[in-house]
Amino acid sequence: MNWDEIFAAATPELYLAFAGLVAVVLGAVLRERFATVSIKAGALILLGACALSLFNIEGGVAFNGLWETDRFTNLAKAVCYFCAGVALLIAEPYLVKERLIRYEYALLVIFASLGMGITLSANDLMTLYLGIETLSLSSYVLAAFNRDSQRSSEAGLKYFVLGALASGLILYGASLVYGFSGSTNYDAIAQAEFGIGLVFGLVLLITGLAFKVSAAPLHVWTPDVYEGAPTPVVAFFASAPKLASMVVFATILFEAFGNAIDQWQDVILIISGASMLIGAFGALRQTNLKRLFAYSSIGNMGYALIALAAGEEIGGPALLVYMVIYALSQLGIFGVLLSMRRRGGMVEDISELSGLSSTMPWLAVCMTALVFSVAGIPPLGGFFGKLVVFQAGVEAGLWPIVIIGVIASVVSLGYYLRIIMIMWGGDKLAPFENMSGTVGITVSAATILAFPVFTVVIGWMMSLAGGSFSLG
Amino acid sequence: MGDFALLSFMIFAPALGALLLLWVRKITASNATSIEEESRVAFLVGLVVSAATFVLSIIALAYFQPGVEGFQLVEDVSWFGGTLNEAGEVVGGIRYKMGVDGMSILLVLLTTFLTPLCFLASWGSVKHRVTEYVAAFLFLETLMLGVFCSLDLMLFYVFFEAGLIPMFIIIGIWGGAERVYASFKFFLYTLLGSLFMLLAVIAMYLQAGTSDIVELQTVIPQIFAVEDGKFGVQHLLWLAFFASFAVKLPMWPVHTWLPDAHVQAPTAGSVILAGVLLKMGGYGFLRFSLPMFPEASVYFQPMVFAMSVIAIVYASLVAFRQTDMKKLIAYSSVAHMGFVTLGIFSFTEIGIQGAIFQMISHGVISGALFLIVGVIYDRMHTREIKFYGGLVTKMPVYAAIFMLFTMANVGLPGTSGFVGEILTMAGSFQASTWAATGAALGVIFSAVYMLTLYRQTVFGVMTNEKLEGIKDINRTEAIVFAPLIIATIVLGVFPAIIFDITELSVAPIMAAVSGLIG
Structure with missing residues (x-):
């Protein structure tokens, strides 16, 4: 075994797995005493993994x-670990108040992040499946983490049953691909002759992965799971795993099936168009903020898929930039939702934001900026994400999907504007309970990132992500 | 001026002021000051900041040399995208590039001139959330100035669309009873139009490798050259830009958001909307559509003419039937912006000069008219024309000011309205006799509805008892109107001060299109 190679390519994951196992032992021995520090320790571990990915960005x-990392995947990994760490930090006050503070929470997030790292590094369908299952199984448990709540248990069960089906589809697709190409390695699959058997395998893989990124028509689980699962868990789901799954989606299509782009481009285009429209129209009538942002995320996945359909050279960097901006702003938005707490309980209805601008002006300003950012209005960060995605679509000549994207953007403004109008124009309600420091800092930081500060980083990110992405 | 970034300083001064204001608010909030005190501080800060911005724009004008071709006071920094050349400099890509020519410096002046007046006019009439109100206006001013100074297409787009946010908030929070509906309509209409422009911007950027407006003006007509007058990519790009600017201007038939927005917006919001935001459409035509897509502009001239004439005649007739004073003036705006498009698409120097003049003049006059409505609305809280009558007996000064601006809006010689209308009509006469005839009809109609409005509200017998106690304009209002009156008359008597500045910026536009008209 060549340890130099392994350390060059997989240090963050090895470290994460080791740290996670140590934490398991600590949790088992110390129990409640570890529970109180587990969240901060877990966040520290994840931020360490983030630093390791950035430190060793060239990969190998x-x-x-079975395993291949480059600048593109390492950048995605670093952001994933960062988001997971922050999602863990903002969860703590919620878990304490809801009496859910158990050391397993941090462990599950760590292992889910490990799963993301594995899928992102996968250069083989076996590794991919291993990673997806590590991520998914941790996620199912997280969704049901509030085991005394019927809604949370229901969400976990739903997620599990449907997720297991999707995993089955991926596995079946992988076995078909193996059968017809003779290998599970991406590079070998790319060399194989493309026949009807591979098409079937490819379609099943796409279906399973579309479920994981919650793209239409496999999006139906998203609003239910978002609504039922505890809010900090949703903050985690909405940021890191979305980013990881989308990048994995892109890696497998680009690396293993890059030559067959004419076979899958139309499928992705249809999924993308349907997601954008369903996301836009579906959210219009939602009153629960978590459900609303679930639809919003479905729509946003549709935009990311435009970049995916544009192909590797044009779309790759755009996809990563879009998803990074998206993941960071989701953390901010769910930070705001986490601070919506009245009379000892969480409130989730859109009308609860009424008059926020006079009761908690700074929170209202942050939420306004974040919502406009997700809606893609300049000068906020989300606009630049949409800009690079549309640019990729136009460059690849995918005019119809870009025009659908424009129409969906206008429709989706219908509900984004409603949130803003309620915050600024609605009657004054009692203020929320004081939010904790970490949540406040996260919300503020995400807002500042949403402002054009982000554009300074964009060029750097584009070149970093684009420089390493080449056809296999 | 050396390396001092005067334009950037001017553009971002209001935004800095707004941040300062929000910070001041945070400090005073802890001292539990009264609402009156808070609103006084807010308006004072707003007034000082916007007046300072006005002074900065005057300094910019002083440094501006009308006799020099091209853009002046240019600032140019790479933003993102682009490639490195051998010297290690970034070429192409999206740049932060600012600069002004004769046309934009005038619109900058118009913006900085109207904003302080808006604060004066809302002093006392806006009573809740004053800090936010002032901050929103200051942010809006920054974005408007950015639109007129941007020399990079992407930067222009960012400012252009970002302006929707503060205006949406202004209408949505401080507006009338139907404010939510109006603000949504305003936002969604303009957004749909400008997103199509965004796609065109992206396509142009990808083809040209730069979004520098000056470079695009030379390369875009070559890249998307039209072969044998056939319908091509250039026409599609033109339509995408047209979608955005036509909504913004607004042109018939996409004008329907304007009356709603105007009626619901607070007075100062209407002033900025009619005075500056609408001008962005006309500015866009002159800066982008004509120089970048000359063949397509010529190709679509008949369509634009038809839409302009319909706008002028139809909007004038609709204005005549309005019962709400603000709605009447809103429709009159649609009609007057019809003259602007008529002048621009006449492709004659006199027409384009007239269009720019008309934009400036309409900015002043319509702003003043909305303020005039605001004066009696603040006193009686209704804009129904029927409610009023015989105001001249109680408010003689007000009646005189109203008379002046009515005449200016009608286009009486000696006021700025006359110059704009006569020049645009003269320009369009050279291009199409029919269009000029239609426009002339509109001038007559405008006299009909404006004089009817004036007669019904100011003259006649005061029958409504509620009006007995109404007071004439106070000192603040007089201060607001004085500069507007001076501007209207000075521009009407010495129109050459505008033409001297715009002359050299019209020349390149003419050079782009003049070879194409038979």
Whole structure:
């Protein structure tokens, strides 16, 4: 075994797995005493993994080609670990108040992040499946983490049953691909002759992955799981795993099926168009903020898929930039939702934001900026995300989907504006309970990132992500 | 001026002022000051900041040399995208580039001139959330100035669309009873139009590798050259830009958001909307559509003419039937902006000069008219024409000011309204006799509805008892109207002060299109 290779390619994941296992032992031995520090320790571990990914950004190949990392995947990984760490930090006050503070929470997030790292590094369908299952199984448990709540248990069960089906589809697709190409390695699949058997395998893989990123028509689980699962869990779901799954989606299509782009481009275009429209129209009548942002995320996945459909060279960097901006602003938005707490309980209805601008002006300003950012209005960060995605679509000549994107953007403004109008124009309600420091800092930081500060970083990110992405 | 970034300083001064204001608010909030005190501080800060911005724009005008071709006071920094050349400099890509020519410096002046007046006019009439109100206006001013100074297409787009946010908030929070509906309509209409422009901007950027407006004006007509007058990409790009600017201007038939927005917006919001935001459409035509897509502009001239004439005649007739004073003036705005498009698409120097003049003049006059409505609305809280009558007996000064601006809006010689209308009509006469005839009809109609409005509200016998106690304009209002009156008359008597400045910026536009008209 060549340890140099392995350390070059997989240090963050090895570290994460090791740290996670140590934490398991600590949790088992110390129990409640560990529970109180587990969240901060977990966040520290994840931020360490983030630093490791950035430190060793060039990556490499390991485990006989099962594992391959480059600047593109390492950048995605770093952001994923960062988002997971922040999602963990903002969860703590909620868990304490809801008496849910158990050391398993941090462990599950760590192992879910490990799963993301594995899928992102995968250069082989086996590795991919391993990673997806690690991520998914932790996620199912997280969704049901509030086990005394019927809604949370229901959400976990729903997620599990449907997620298991999607995993099955991916596995079946992978076995078909293996059968017809003779290998599970991405590079070998790309070399294989493309026949009808591979098409079937490809379609099943796309279906399973579309479920994981909650793209239409496999989006139906999203609003229910978002509504039922505890809010900090949703903050986690909405940021890091979305980013990871979307980048994995792109890696497998670009690396393993890059030559067959004419086979899958139309499928992605249809999924993308349907997601954008369903996301836009579906959210219009929602009154629960978590459901609303679930639809909003479905729509946003549709935009990211435009970049995916544009192909590797044009779309790759755009996809990553879009998803990074998206993931960071989701953390901010869910930070705001986490601070919506009255009379000891969480409130989730859109009308609860009424008059926020006079009771908690700074929170209202942050939420306004974040919502306009997700809606893609300049000069906020989300606009630049949409800009690069549309640019990729136009460059690839995908005019119809870009025009659908424009129409969906206008429709979706219908509900984004409603949130803003309620905050600024509605009658004054009692203020929310004081929010904790970490949540406040996260919300503020996400807002500042949403402002054009982000545009300074965009060029750097584009070149970083684009420089390493080449056809296999 | 050296390396001092005068334009950037001017553009971002209001935004800095707004941040300062929000910070001041945070400090005073803890001292539990009364609402009156808070509103006084807010308006004072707003007034000082916007007046300072006006002074900065005057300094910019002083440094501006009308006799020099091209853009002046240029600032140019790479923003993102683009490639490195051998010297290690970034070429192409999206740049932060600012600069002004004769046309934009005038619109900048118009903006900085109207904003302080808006604060004066809302002093006392806006009573809740004053800090936010002032901050929203200051942010809006920054964005408007950015639109007129941007020399990078992407930067222009960012400012252009970002302006929707503060205006949406202004209408939505401080507006009338139907404010939510009006603000949504305003936002969604303009957004749909400008997103199509965004797609065109992206397509142009990808083809040209730069979004520098000056470079695009030379390369875009070559890249998207039209072969044998056939319908091509250039026409599609023109339509995408047209979608955005026509909604903004607004042109018939996409004008329907304007009356709603105006009626619901607070007075100062209407002033800025009619005075500056509408001008962005006309500015866009002159800066982008004509120089970048000359063949397509010529191709679509008949369509634009038809839409302009319909706008002028139809909007005038609709204005005549309005019962709400603000709605009447809103429709009159649609009609007057019809003259602007008529002048621009006449492709004659006199027409384009007239269009720019008309934009400036309409900015002043319509702003003044909305303020005039605001004066009696603040006193009686209704804008129904029927409610009023015989105001001249109680408010003689007000009646005189109203008379002046009525005449200016009608286009009486000696006021600025006359110059704009006569020049645009003269320009369009050279291009199409029919269009000029239609426009002339509109001038007559405008006299009909404006004089009817004036007669019904100011003259006659005061029958409504509620009006007995109404007071003439106070000192603040007089201060607001004085500069507007001076501007209207000075521009009407010495129109050359505008033409001297705009002359050299019209020349390149003419050079782009003049070879194409037979």
